[in-house]
Amino acid sequence: MTTVVLDARDIARIIGTIGRNEVMDRVTDRLLVALRALANGEGGITPARDGFIREANGQGCLEWMPHHEPGKSVTLKTVAYSPGNPEHCSLPTILGTVARFDDVTGRLVALADGVVLTAIRTGAASAVASRLLAHPDSSVVGLIGTGAQAVTQLHGLSRVFDISKVLVHDIDPRHVAGFPQRVEFLGLDVQIAPAAEVVAAADILCTATSVEVGAGPVFQDAGVREHLHVNAIGADLPGKTELPKDLLERAFICTDHIEQALREGECQQLGADAVGAHLADLCAKPELAQPHRTRTSVFDSTGFALEDHVAMDVLLELATELGLGTTIDIEYHPADALEVYPPLQAGDRLVGITAG
Known part of the structure; x- marks a missing residue:
């Protein structure tokens, strides 16, 4: 029995052949279906992620994120958040690997890089949440933080809103200077601006920063539009938050995984009573989101393994369509299972060690 491995070249060929828009759309549509199923008790089991806090290369973490589809499969992503990577190691801040196991036998079915997968599914989740909670006429997108995640945040939103202007801000001048070129494929008007100007003009705001623990918020709650919707995706450690507490206290808050949000998302500033809804419930009953589209809303997105599971499904399906992926015998299966x-x-010999 073999394992399918999607390497870096396979991922690049899938996106290059199918197209960035088609891949983003497929993940977004499939995620919506999966979240509806989750609300109806059919989406499998996704425990909160767990891991280690790491002090090397800037305070970060290494986590494992499981999703169990009983009787079918288990998807397990290991992901490392290392804020010092771009500057010190010329590597992305977020690195990861996704493994798929057969739930009946436990054998490893597939293995793939998780960097692009994580970015796409996070952008897709924000697109799903924004379509539910943002004002339907939203046309100005603001981005605080212009790293790799910001690219797919804007890409996902561009697939569900008619965007007229994009305002961006980052404390790293190199990141923000290169951002317009990195999203040139979207054909949008991208302007660099101070944080206060970005926040004041935005209908939809995405925060995707590497702010240090205890150093938030990354913008001030002043002059924002009454209907502002925020996709907060940067909080992923206890004590690390991006949004001002005053804004959270008056906002309608939606989470993708409540337990994670309370431990390491924006909701750690408030508590369980502040959570207005689970994203899955809004996907199943969009009418629950309707009253909140004209007020301040926040999607507290900590990312959970159901999203990775869905994105892995899409990548594996596309790889099959294109005849991509390498099959290898990564597991040892002897003829005698007890051996x-x-x-x-012939020619092998045993080498013994005799005491004395």
């Missing part, structure tokens, strides 16, 4: 060591071949 640990492979049989000796």
Whole structure:
């Protein structure tokens, strides 16, 4: 039995052949279906992620994120958040690997890089939440933080809103200077502006920063539009938050995973009573979101493994369509399941160590 491996070249060929828009649309549409199923008790089991806090290369973490589809499969993503990577190691801030296991036998079915997958599914989740909660006439998008995640945040939104202007801000001048070129494929008017100007003009605001623990918020609650919708995706550690508490206290708050949001998302500033809805419930009953589209709303997005599971499904399906992926015998399956060591071949010899 073999394992399918999607390497970096496979991921690049999938996106290059199918197209960025088609991949984003497929993940967004499939995520909406999966979230509706979750609300109806049919979406499988997604425990809160767990992991280690790491002090090396800037305070970060290494986490594991499981999703269980009973009787079918288990998807497990390991993901590392290392804020010092771009400057010190020329690597993305977020690195990850996604594994798919057969739930009946436990064997490893597929393995893929998780960097692009994570960025796409996070952008897709914000697109789903924004379509539900943002004002339907939203046309100005603001971005605080212009790293890799900001690209797919804007891409996802561009697929569900008619965007007329994009205002961006980042404390790293190199990141913000290169952002317009990185999103040139979207054909949008992208302008660099101070944080206060970005927040004041935005109908939809995305915060995707590497703010340090205890250093937030990344903008002030002043002069924002009454109907502002915020996709807050940067909080992923206890004590790390991006949004001002005053804004959270008056906003309608939606989470993708409540337990995670209370532990390491924006909701850690408030508590469980502040959570207005789970994203899955709004997907199943959009009418519940309707009254909140003209007021301040926040999608507290900590990211959870159902999203990775859906994105992995899409990538594997596209790889099959295109004939991509490498099959390897990564697991040892002896003819006799009780035999640990492979049989000796001609010419092999045992080397013993005699005491004394």
